[in-house]
Amino acid sequence: MISRATKITIVGLGLLGGSYAKGLYNAGYNVTGIDIDPSTIAFAKKMHWIVEGGPEPELVKDSDIVISALYPRTFVEWIGTNQHLLKPGSILTDVTGIKREVMGRVNDMLRPDVEYIACHPMAGREYKGIAYADCSQFEQANFIIVPTKKNTERGLETARELARILKFHRVSTLDAAEHDRIIGFVSQLCHVIALSLMNISDNPKLCDYTGDSFRDLTRVANINEDLWPELFICNKDYLTAEVDALIAQMTRMRDLINAEDVPELKKLMILATERRKRFGKR
Amino acid sequence: MISRATKITIVGLGLLGGSYAKGLYNAGYNVTGIDIDPSTIAFAKKMHWIVEGGPEPELVKDSDIVISALYPRTFVEWIGTNQHLLKPGSILTDVTGIKREVMGRVNDMLRPDVEYIACHPMAGREYKGIAYADCSQFEQANFIIVPTKKNTERGLETARELARILKFHRVSTLDAAEHDRIIGFVSQLCHVIALSLMNISDNPKLCDYTGDSFRDLTRVANINEDLWPELFICNKDYLTAEVDALIAQMTRMRDLINAEDVPELKKLMILATERRKRFGKR
Numbered sequence: 001m002i003s004r005a006t007k008i009t010i011v012g013l014g015l016l017g018g019s020y021a022k023g024l025y026n027a028g029y030n031v032t033g034i035d036i037d038p039s040t041i042a043f044a045k046k047m048h049w050i051v052e053g054g055p056e057p058e059l060v061k062d063s064d065i066v067i068s069a070l071y072p073r074t075f076v077e078w079i080g081t082n083q084h085l086l087k088p089g090s091i092l093t094d095v096t097g098i099k100r101e102v103m104g105r106v107n108d109m110l111r112p113d114v115e116y117i118a119c120h121p122m123a124g125r126e127y128k129g130i131a132y133a134d135c136s137q138f139e140q141a142n143f144i145i146v147p148t149k150k151n152t153e154r155g156l157e158t159a160r161e162l163a164r165i166l167k168f169h170r171v172s173t174l175d176a177a178e179h180d181r182i183i184g185f186v187s188q189l190c191h192v193i194a195l196s197l198m199n200i201s202d203n204p205k206l207c208d209y210t211g212d213s214f215r216d217l218t219r220v221a222n223i224n225e226d227l228w229p230e231l232f233i234c235n236k237d238y239l240t241a242e243v244d245a246l247i248a249q250m251t252r253m254r255d256l257i258n259a260e261d262v263p264e265l266k267k268l269m270i271l272a273t274e275r276r277k278r279f280g281k282r
Numbered sequence: 283m284i285s286r287a288t289k290i291t292i293v294g295l296g297l298l299g300g301s302y303a304k305g306l307y308n309a310g311y312n313v314t315g316i317d318i319d320p321s322t323i324a325f326a327k328k329m330h331w332i333v334e335g336g337p338e339p340e341l342v343k344d345s346d347i348v349i350s351a352l353y354p355r356t357f358v359e360w361i362g363t364n365q366h367l368l369k370p371g372s373i374l375t376d377v378t379g380i381k382r383e384v385m386g387r388v389n390d391m392l393r394p395d396v397e398y399i400a401c402h403p404m405a406g407r408e409y410k411g412i413a414y415a416d417c418s419q420f421e422q423a424n425f426i427i428v429p430t431k432k433n434t435e436r437g438l439e440t441a442r443e444l445a446r447i448l449k450f451h452r453v454s455t456l457d458a459a460e461h462d463r464i465i466g467f468v469s470q471l472c473h474v475i476a477l478s479l480m481n482i483s484d485n486p487k488l489c490d491y492t493g494d495s496f497r498d499l500t501r502v503a504n505i506n507e508d509l510w511p512e513l514f515i516c517n518k519d520y521l522t523a524e525v526d527a528l529i530a531q532m533t534r535m536r537d538l539i540n541a542e543d544v545p546e547l548k549k550l551m552i553l554a555t556e557r558r559k560r561f562g563k564r
Contacts, residue, residue, distance in 0.1 A: 122491070142491060172490065182491045185483060190495040193475055196531035198554035200524075201467060207560050208454065209404070209424060209464045213472040214561075216498040221558040225551035229544045236539050242482075243536045247529050249478035254525045257518050262511045269507035272480035276503040278489050279496070 002065070002161050004028065009063040010050075011078060013040045015125060015224075016095050017069025018133030021049035023166040026135065034059050040130050049133075057082040065158065068094040071227050072234055076105045088113040091158050095121055097183060098234040099146050099176040107148060115155040118146040120179065121168065122187075126222035135166060143168035146176050184238035191228065192243055194221035284347070284443050286310065291345040292332075293360060295322045297407060297506075298377050299351025300415030303331035305448040308417065316341050322412050331415075339364040347440065350376040353509050354516055358387045370395040373440050377403055379465060380516040381428045381458040389430060397437040400428040402461065403450065404469075408504035417448060425450035428458050466520035473510065474525055476503035 002008075008024060009032040010017045017035075021044055024031050033044050033053035044050040053059065057078070060066055066086060068075045075094055086092065092114055096102050103118045110116055123141040125132060143163035147156060163171045174182070197214075198221040206214075232239055256264050284290075290306060291314040292299045299315075303326055306313050315326050315335035323335040335341065339360070342348055348368060350357045357376055368374065374396055378384045385400045392398055405423040407414060425445035429438060445453045456464070479496075480503040488496075514521055538546050 144491070170490075174491075182485075182488065185485075186488055186492050186496040189479075190499050192532060192535050193479075193499065193528075194495075194558075195550060195554045196528055196535055197471075197475075198557045199531050199550055200527050202557065203464075203467075204560070206464065206468055208452075209426070209456075210468045210561055213476075213502045214468040216501055217472050217475060218558055218561065219498055220495045221554040223551050223555055225548045225555065228551060229547040232539045232547065233542045233544070236542070240536045240540055243532055243539075245482050246475075246478055247532055249481050250474060250525055250529055253474050253478055254522045257514045257525075258522055260515045260518070262515070265511035265514065266507045268477060268481055269505045269510060272477045272503040273505055273507065275480045275484065276476075276500055278486070279492055279500065 002029070002158065002165065004030070006065060007063045008032070008065045008067065009034060009060050010067045010069055011035075011057075011060065012068060012070040012074075013037075013044050013050075013053075013130050014069060015128050015130070015132050016121065016123065017067070018044065018049070018130030019123070019135045019137070020067060020069060020095075020166065022047070022133050023135030023138060025049045027165045029165070032059055032063065043130055057085055061085050061087060063087055064090055065162070066090060066092045067162075068092070068096075070094075072096040072098060072102045072230055076102060079106055080109060083109070083111055083114070086111065086114045090114055091155055092116045093119050093159055093162065095119065097124075097187070097231050099179045101234045103146065103148065103176050107150065115150070115152060117151055117155045117159040118148070118176070119159055119162075120144040120146065120183075121163075121166070126220060128224045128226070138166050138168050140169050143171045144179060145171065145173050146179050147173060148176075180235050181238045184235050185242050188232060188235060188239045189242045189246060191220050191223060192232075192239070193246070194218045195223065197221065284311070284440065284447065286312070288347060289345045290314070290347045290349065291316060291342050292349045292351055293317075293339075293342065294350060294352040294356075295319075295326050295332075295335075295412050296351060297410050297412070297414050298403065298405065299349070300326065300331070300412030301405070301417045301419070302349060302351060302377075302448065304329070304415050305417030305420060307331045309447045311447070314341050314345065325412055339367055343367050343369060345369060346372055347444070348372060348374045349444075350374070350378075352376075354378040354380060354384045354512055358384060361388055362391060365391070365393055365396070368393065368396045372396055373437055374398045375401050375441055375444065377401065379406075379469070379513050381461045383516045385428065385430065385458050389432065397432070397434060399433055399437045399441040400430070400458070401441055401444075402426040402428065402465075403445075403448070408502060410506040410508070420448050420450050422451055425453045426461060427453065427455050428461050429455060430458075462517050463520045466517050467524050470514060470517060470521045471524045471528060473502050473505060474514075474521070475528070476500045477505065479503065 013035040033050035295317040315332035326332040
């Protein structure tokens with residue numbers, strides 16, 4: 001159980017780590033922050049989101065719960081270098097948006113006396129850095145726990161409790177492969193589309209004639225270029241399969257349009273409209 | 283000049299025709315409505331959006347301004363059948379979302395004593411029918427006038443006045459080919475993407491894990507299947523070229539992901555983020 005006495009450390013105070021710190025502070029918990037950027041630590045302290053912090057990995061050593069909010073491969077490296085500092089019996093969790101590679105590598109090397117619970121808070125914004133930290137976004141967001149056979153009920157309950165404290169809308173469980181496949185479709189594929197759309201054309205006139213549909217489709221083209229290549233590459237099998245599936249569908253639609261096949265186009269639109277209804281308004 | 287004494291008739295009281303009627307009524311004008319559906323006419327009358335109406339094309343005969351809010355090819359057919367009813371010296375305008383084919387066919391056959399000003403109000407919603415009429419959407423929308431050499435200053439000013447009365451955000455002018463090319467990209471391509479995305483997968487689990495990006499990208503998949511095949515087909519040269527350009531971009535991204543080419547992926551993300559900024563937030 002997470003109590004006021006629980007020592008919680010967040011490693012990496014970027015957009016998501018900063019939002020976690022803010023949310024935990026709002027809920028009355030004491031957080032330690034580790035970040036290599038002194039101005040990030042200074043900002044977090046000034047906001048009172050962390051009670052102590054600095055660049056030293058040693059700050060982690062008495063922590064009951066360690067939350068890595070590092071980029072996927074940085075997280076793996078950090079564990080490789082610093083896992084000897086973790087407290088026996090502590091819980092380690094993360095926020096990375098892809099799971100198979102990260103979980104495989106962390107679980108392969110992690111000390112048996114530390115329990116790693118893989119989590120993916122499905123939150124984020126089109127910005128980076130602690131200045132954009134915003135824990136209110138969690139209230140509409142899914143929190144996915146990706147358990148393994150190594151996890152204990154105590155570990156899983158800690159992850160669920162963390163999600164409740166941070167006020168996530170919904171907590172659910174997926175296995176790593178299922179998680180990565182779904183994320184490859186609902187999130188990563190959408191980012192590939194938005195990026196591709198923005199990269200097709202440099203006609204400045206387009207801005208003047210853009211309606212909501214184009215603006216909606218390209219919102220996520222405003223992207224963190226340090227994080228996303230890694231997310232794509234760590235999930236490349238599923239993601240490229242989804243890209244290929246979309247290309248096949250678009251090719252089919254193009255051929256139907258060229259053939260002026262109204263009945264088939266109608267069928268396809270009716271099916272899409274039907275399915276889209278399940279996803280709610282917006 | 284459009285005055286209270288100007289006789290205005292709207293042909294086709296669907297979502298857009300109904301929204302025009304409502305907007306003109308709100309601004310104090312008297313509108314006649316023509317629609318083949320008696321319940322649509324009854325609804326428009328009950329709301330006072332039209333002062334008279336019915337299915338008979340003859341209702342158009344004393345009108346100074348005739349606004350067709352019919353589907354593109356229905357509009358062309360309607361003019362073919364009923365143009366003898368138009369009043370000499372009257373102004374004819376429309377709302378169709380593609381211009382070259384419609385304008386070519388209407389201008390080829392129209393009586394010389396009637397002036398046709400092609401317009402495209404860039405408004406619409408993911409619903410059809412007068413029950414969803416909503417003139418407030420015009421306040422954020424572009425109104426595009428597509429003039430030809432045949433148009434007079436009096437005719438063009440009538441179109442601009444109509445846009446002002448309906449409170450469109452911005453009135454601009456494009457030639458027919460430029461219009462169709464831009465629409466093919468900023469609107470039609472987005473609809474092809476949304477439809478293709480919805481048609482790829484029928485995994486009901488997806489709804490549970492969908493974030494804003496997927497919801498934003500597929501909003502327009504909720505589509506009027508009677509109208510859109512026609513819009514796509516009337517613009518098939520430009521639209522299929524845009525679909526091909528997007529497929530080429532997505533193929534390139536897929537290959538970069540497969541090759542784990544981080545520097546190129548970064549470059550492409552920075553460019554997309556830069557460009558996206560011009561389009562404003564949302």
